[in-house]
Amino acid sequence: MAALTAAISSTPAAPGPAARRRRFFAVRCSSSAADERQVLFSRIAPVYDHLNDVLSLGQHRTWKRICVSWSRAKRGDRVLDLCCGSGDLAFLLSEKVGLDGQQLQTAANRQEQRWKPCYKNIKWIEGDALGLPFADCYFDAVTVGYGLRNVVDKPKAMREIFRVLKPGSRASVLDFNKSSSLFTTSLQSWMIDNVVVPLASGYGLTEEYKYLKSSISQYLTGKELEELAKEAGFSAAKHYELGGGLMGDLVATR
Numbered sequence: 605m606a607a608l609t610a611a612i613s614s615t616p617a618a619p620g621p622a623a624r625r626r627r628f629f630a631v632r633c634s635s636s637a638a639d640e641r642q643v644l645f646s647r648i649a650p651v652y653d654h655l656n657d658v659l660s661l662g663q664h665r666t667w668k669r670i671c672v673s674w675s676r677a678k679r680g681d682r683v684l685d686l687c688c689g690s691g692d693l694a695f696l697l698s699e700k701v702g703l704d705g706q707q708l709q710t711a712a713n714r715q716e717q718r719w720k721p722c723y724k725n726i727k728w729i730e731g732d733a734l735g736l737p738f739a740d741c742y743f744d745a746v747t748v749g750y751g752l753r754n755v756v757d758k759p760k761a762m763r764e765i766f767r768v769l770k771p772g773s774r775a776s777v778l779d780f781n782k783s784s785s786l787f788t789t790s791l792q793s794w795m796i797d798n799v800v801v802p803l804a805s806g807y808g809l810t811e812e813y814k815y816l817k818s819s820i821s822q823y824l825t826g827k828e829l830e831e832l833a834k835e836a837g838f839s840a841a842k843h844y845e846l847g848g849g850l851m852g853d854l855v856a857t858r
C-alpha cells in the first residue's frame with residue numbers, strides 16, 4: 605500500500621517553505637462558531653510557528669514528536685493529521701511513513717534538498733473535522749495536535765476520528781492539559797496571563813492568545829477525554845501528562 609499522509613485543517617495556515625509548494629484546498633462550509641475559530645487562526649497564522657517556538661522554548665516540538673510516536677505510525681502506513689494548521693505533525697508523520705526505498709535513495713544523492721522526498725506523500729486538504737471526506741476504516745493512525753480543544757463539537761470529532769481509523773489503530777491527541785492540580789492550573793494560567801498574552805500583544809494578538817485560557821478552561825480533563833474516546837467507541841484510551849502537566853496526550857485505540 606502506498607504511504608500517504610493526509611493533512612486536513614479548516615484554516616489555511618501560514619505556509620512554511622515546504623507547505624507553500626504542496627497545498628491545495630477543498631473548501632467546506634462550517635458553523636458560525638467554527639467560522640470565528642477559523643478567523644482567529646487565520647489571524648495568528650503568520651506568527652503562529654514563531655510564537656510557539658519562543659513561548660514554549662521549543663518544547664512544543666518535543667511534545668509533537670511524542671504525539672506522533674505514540675500514534676504508532678510506521679513506514680508504508682496511511683495516516684491523517686487532523687487540524688494540521690501549518691503542518692508540524694503532518695511533516696513528522698510523513699517522515700514516519702516515508703516513501704519507497706529507491707525514491708529515498710535518489711534524495712540521498714541530493715543532499716542540498718531542504719525538501720525531504722517523503723513530503724511528496726502529503727496531501728493537504730482544507731476541510732472540517734466534523735465531517736471527514738474519508739471512508740470508514742481508512743487510516744492506520746490519526747494525530748490531532750492542539751486541534752480537539754478548538755473544534756465546536758468534540759464528541760462528533762472523536763466519532764469521526766474513530767470512524768476513519770482501521771480496527772486496532774491509534775489516535776494520538778495532543779493538547780493543553782486541563783489539570784486537576786491547583787498548582788499546575790495556577791502555573792498554566794500565570795504563564796498565559798503574564799508571559800504568553802503580553803508577548804502576543806506585541807504582535808497585536810492580545811485577544812487571540814487570551815482565547816487560550818478560556819479554551820483550556822472549557823476543555824476536558826484527561827479522565828474526561830478518556831471517557832469521550834470510550835463513548836465514541838474506542839476500545840482503550842489513556843491520557844498522559846506532558847511538560848510537567850501543562851500539556852497532555854490522549855492515546856486511543858480503536
Ligand SMILES: C/C(=C\Cc1cc(O)c2ccccc2c1O)CCC[C@H](C)CCC[C@H](C)CCCC(C)C
Nearest residue numbers: 656659660661663664750792795796812813815816
Ligand atoms: C504548540 C502550542 C500551542 C499551539 C496553540 C494552540 C491554540 O489553540 C492556540 C489558540 C490561540 C492562540 C495560539 C494557540 C496556539 O499557539 C503549545 C506551546 C505554545 C504556547 C502558546 C505556549 C504555552 C506556554 C505554556 C503555558 C508554558 C510553557 C512552559 C515551557 C516548558 C517553557
Ligand SMILES: C[S@@+](CC[C@H](N)C(=O)[O-])C[C@H]1O[C@@H](n2cnc3c(N)ncnc32)[C@H](O)[C@@H]1O
Nearest residue numbers: 613614615645687688689731732733749750751
Ligand atoms: C492551534 S492550531 C493547531 C495546528 C497544528 N496541528 C499544530 O499542532 O501546530 C488548530 C488548528 O485546528 C484547525 N481547526 C479548528 N477547527 C477545525 C475543524 N472543525 N476542522 C478542521 N480543522 C479545524 C484550525 O484551522 C487550526 O489550523
